[in-house]
Amino acid sequence: MQTKLWKLALGAVAAAAFSFSAVAETPKYGGTLNFVVGSKIPSYDGHVETTFGMIHPIAPFYSLLMRVNPANPGDPTDFQCDLCEGDVPAGAEGGTLFTFKIRQGVKFHDGTPLTAADIVASWNKIIFPPEGIASARKAFYKMVESVTAPDDFTVVFKLSFPSGSFLPAMADPYAFIYSKKDLDEHGYTWHKMNINGTGPFVFVEHQPGAFVTGVKNENYHHEGRPYLDGFKAISAPKMSARVQAIEGDRASIEFRGFPPKQRDDLVNALGDKITVQESDWNCVLMVTPNHSRPPFDDPRVRKALTLAVDRWGGSQYLSQIAIVKTVGGIVFPNHPLAATEEELVQIAGFSRDLEASRAEARRLLKEAGQEGLSFTLNNRAVDQPYRVVGTWLVDQWKQIGLTVDQQVNPSPVFYDILRKSGDFDVSIDFNCQSVINPIADVSKYLPSAGNNYANFEDAEIEEVYDRLLHAGTFEEQRVIMREYERMVLDEKATQAVTLWWYKINPYRSYVKGWKIAPSHYLAQQLDQIWLDK
Amino acid sequence: MTEMTTDQLEELRDRISLFKQFTGFVRKQPLGTAGGVVVILYILMAVFAPYITGFDPTENFYQNQFVAPGMQFPMGTDEWGRDILTRVIYGSRTALFVGFTCAIVGSTVGLVLGVGSAYYGGLIDLLFQRVMDVFMAFPLIIMALAIVSMSRSLHLPPDTSVYFVIIAITIPFIPRCARVVRASALAIREIPYIDAARANGFSDARIILRHMVPNVMAPYLIMITAFVGQAILLEASLSFLGLGVQDPVPAWGLMLRNAQEFIRTEPWIAIWPGVAISLGVFGFNLFGDAIRDALDPKLRTQ
Numbered sequence: 049m050q051t052k053l054w055k056l057a058l059g060a061v062a063a064a065a066f067s068f069s070a071v072a073e074t075p076k077y078g079g080t081l082n083f084v085v086g087s088k089i090p091s092y093d094g095h096v097e098t099t100f101g102m103i104h105p106i107a108p109f110y111s112l113l114m115r116v117n118p119a120n121p122g123d124p125t126d127f128q129c130d131l132c133e134g135d136v137p138a139g140a141e142g143g144t145l146f147t148f149k150i151r152q153g154v155k156f157h158d159g160t161p162l163t164a165a166d167i168v169a170s171w172n173k174i175i176f177p178p179e180g181i182a183s184a185r186k187a188f189y190k191m192v193e194s195v196t197a198p199d200d201f202t203v204v205f206k207l208s209f210p211s212g213s214f215l216p217a218m219a220d221p222y223a224f225i226y227s228k229k230d231l232d233e234h235g236y237t238w239h240k241m242n243i244n245g246t247g248p249f250v251f252v253e254h255q256p257g258a259f260v261t262g263v264k265n266e267n268y269h270h271e272g273r274p275y276l277d278g279f280k281a282i283s284a285p286k287m288s289a290r291v292q293a294i295e296g297d298r299a300s301i302e303f304r305g306f307p308p309k310q311r312d313d314l315v316n317a318l319g320d321k322i323t324v325q326e327s328d329w330n331c332v333l334m335v336t337p338n339h340s341r342p343p344f345d346d347p348r349v350r351k352a353l354t355l356a357v358d359r360w361g362g363s364q365y366l367s368q369i370a371i372v373k374t375v376g377g378i379v380f381p382n383h384p385l386a387a388t389e390e391e392l393v394q395i396a397g398f399s400r401d402l403e404a405s406r407a408e409a410r411r412l413l414k415e416a417g418q419e420g421l422s423f424t425l426n427n428r429a430v431d432q433p434y435r436v437v438g439t440w441l442v443d444q445w446k447q448i449g450l451t452v453d454q455q456v457n458p459s460p461v462f463y464d465i466l467r468k469s470g471d472f473d474v475s476i477d478f479n480c481q482s483v484i485n486p487i488a489d490v491s492k493y494l495p496s497a498g499n500n501y502a503n504f505e506d507a508e509i510e511e512v513y514d515r516l517l518h519a520g521t522f523e524e525q526r527v528i529m530r531e532y533e534r535m536v537l538d539e540k541a542t543q544a545v546t547l548w549w550y551k552i553n554p555y556r557s558y559v560k561g562w563k564i565a566p567s568h569y570l571a572q573q574l575d576q577i578w579l580d581k
Numbered sequence: 582m583t584e585m586t587t588d589q590l591e592e593l594r595d596r597i598s599l600f601k602q603f604t605g606f607v608r609k610q611p612l613g614t615a616g617g618v619v620v621i622l623y624i625l626m627a628v629f630a631p632y633i634t635g636f637d638p639t640e641n642f643y644q645n646q647f648v649a650p651g652m653q654f655p656m657g658t659d660e661w662g663r664d665i666l667t668r669v670i671y672g673s674r675t676a677l678f679v680g681f682t683c684a685i686v687g688s689t690v691g692l693v694l695g696v697g698s699a700y701y702g703g704l705i706d707l708l709f710q711r712v713m714d715v716f717m718a719f720p721l722i723i724m725a726l727a728i729v730s731m732s733r734s735l736h737l738p739p740d741t742s743v744y745f746v747i748i749a750i751t752i753p754f755i756p757r758c759a760r761v762v763r764a765s766a767l768a769i770r771e772i773p774y775i776d777a778a779r780a781n782g783f784s785d786a787r788i789i790l791r792h793m794v795p796n797v798m799a800p801y802l803i804m805i806t807a808f809v810g811q812a813i814l815l816e817a818s819l820s821f822l823g824l825g826v827q828d829p830v831p832a833w834g835l836m837l838r839n840a841q842e843f844i845r846t847e848p849w850i851a852i853w854p855g856v857a858i859s860l861g862v863f864g865f866n867l868f869g870d871a872i873r874d875a876l877d878p879k880l881r882t883q
Contacts, residue, residue, distance in 0.1 A: 365646060442829060455827065456827045
């Protein structure tokens with residue numbers, strides 16, 4: 049508790065310091081921001097993609113209907129209008145009707161004026177995509193019944209039931225607004241290879257595997273922005289290259305995050321020329337057993353897997369070498385809907401009494417006739433934090449007599465095994481979300497969710513989640529969330545969470561206006577950033 | 582006083598002769614001897630690993646993360662608190678297993694194919710050599726990378742990954758050995774005793790295995806020793822690239838890969854596996870060169 053209070057105090061001081069510096073410093077215009085990106089761009093279509101490799105270089109070309117406030121991205125309730133006007137609307141008709149007024153005078157980069165029809169076409173593509181058209185996050189909008197435009201500058205979202213997860217989902221940073229003209233003329237896949245937005249920067253060039261460049265949009269709708277003349281997103285898959293780029297000032301920042309050692313390297317080398325921001329991260333690696341493959345169809349075996357893991361100890365030593373740190377349940381830690389430590393230690397695998405947990409794990413394995421079980425762990429060939437966490441898990445399971453072979457596969461093979469072939473015993477999976485929206489985020493643990501790869505069905509879990517989705521008050525949501533969490537992590541042990549990621553961003557001190565967010569997907573339009581040099 | 586029998590005298594003479602050959606080798610090939618010592622040390626290290634160190638190479642000791650080299654841990658510890666000396670010692674098992682297996686299998690298959698190609702000659706030899714040319718056109722590491730990558734897409738069980746590393750390294754060795762052996766075998770094929778064997782009605786297999794193969798053993802042995810060093814280096818390269826064995830298995834290339842993130846603040850994590858690879862490859866190459874010199878009749882008379 050004391051640690052938590054200390055953390056909160058530190059956070060408040062840091063926030064105050066940043067707020068003060070924001071007030072005290074007047075933004076300067078000009079300059080080009082060079083930043084490094086550690087992953088490739090699969091396509092330019094935000095509605096389809098899920099990777100930071102796309103959003104970091106491409107988000108600056110697009111606008112959203114509404115967004116997380118880039119000046120305060122750490123607050124999960126601070127939203128502001130982007131293409132809408134005024135304040136973010138409050139729901140009418142019992143929270144089932146949201147009316148957005150749209151800015152006038154906004155133009156796409158090709159000169160086409162933006163109207164409500166563009167917003168409706170984009171959101172219909174996201175929520176109700178035609179057959180065969182992918183939409184990565186359409187499950188977030190289950191409550192939306194229709195999206196309509198009564199006039200050229202009004203958009204109405206009609207919900208079939210009120211839901212606290214609707215507004216946060218509307219601020220999804222991938223929900224790029226496309227021109228209806230482009231969708232009508234070129235089709236729904238045109239944006240995979242082409243860019244035409246209303247964002248703060250205009251696309252100039254993409255050299256695959258090398259860089260993406262953009263220049264200032266002189267007609268940007270947020271007055272006085274962007275401050276930068278342009279940006280260059282440099283592709284650098286190797287972490288050592290990204291660190292060197294910042295140290296050598298060939299790049300100013302990397303938005304995803306570095307492990308502690310790299311932070312220390314940069315701080316030691318550059319002193320006050322480096323500023324560091326740190327935050328909990330809305331991202332967690334999970335252990336996904338394949339329920340369709342014995343003995344992982346047995347809840348006792350699955351529970352033994354989670355009981356063996358020393359999360360509290362792991363938080364201390366893994367945080368020295370990896371971008372993971374925080375112990376938490378299925379909800380983003382420190383969110384009001386998240387389990388408190390007192391609630392957490394009641395869940396299997398979270399007890400402070402590690403020996404008792406492991407003794408129980410051995411007992412369960414013996415009871416299930418699976419003492420000395422051997423299996424394969426499917427993992428992704430990405431060092432941070434996949435391979436590190438995988439190696440840690442192998443050691444944790446060894447402590448209860450299990451023999452685990454870690455199969456580290458390149459991303460395409462890893463995804464193919466996890467998502468398509470289902471040919472695995474136990475796999476690492478991740479739940480990384482953008483806007484902190486716990487009710488939507490925990491849908492990952494729902495058997496019917498399109499992105500749950502544990503291969504099982506469970507009507508009880510579905511029923512509890514349905515109640516959660518329809519819960520009217522925060523108190524009710526919190527009670528049902530605990531029930532759902534206990535069911536998923538303990539009673540049925542359908543999946544297990546490991547440690548939540550911890551975001552560390554060391555960057556050149558002359559980069560101003562950038563605030564760390566609890567997600568590497570958020571606040572990436574770059575219109576708030578300026579260079580003090 | 583006992584008198585020695587003729588047999589005992591013969592045996593003593595043989596022993597003295599062997600000892601003289603050994604001392605002659607040491608005198609003429611000091612670098613090769615040093616290489617031989619390294620090879621023997623590595624083999625001993627691999628065989629007696631559990632008796633040399635009391636630690637488990639895969640056991641994590643989180644309280645010992647990043648301990649610098651000292652009395653307790655002569656080579657320091659890594660990011661998991663594992664004793665680096667222990668992992669270097671056990672890593673020699675992976676390196677030598679892969680190294681010797683690839684070298685022996687690759688060279689042996691190359692030997693049979695090379696001698697067979699030379700013996701049959703004509704169209705068979707021509708076609709066989711063109712196939713070898715195709716294989717030889719790929720740089721060793723590229724070919725190995727391609728084979729390992731293909732094996733990854735087959736979703737094979739992980740405990741077979743080391744065998745695919747072996748296959749990936751072995752295949753490029755085959756044409757290299759076959760080419761060298763064929764050159765020697767072509768000369769042997771023209772010697773009259775081969776014609777005599779044919780005239781006596783010996784089978785092709787018997788002529789190849791009993792009469793030709795023993796006469797190309799010198800280049801074969803030289804290729805084996807040269808290939809062991811190369812195979813160790815290739816295995817380390819594949820592991821470094823994440824395509825070899827996987828954590829927590831101790832392997833020098835994998836240790837180097839893991840050390841990348843810490844090389845600036847904890848350099849010992851990278852230095853020791855690097856030294857182990859360099860010394861091992863250097864030792865095998867020196868030893869191989871010395872054997873080549875010793876077995877080469879032209880160099881032997883100099």
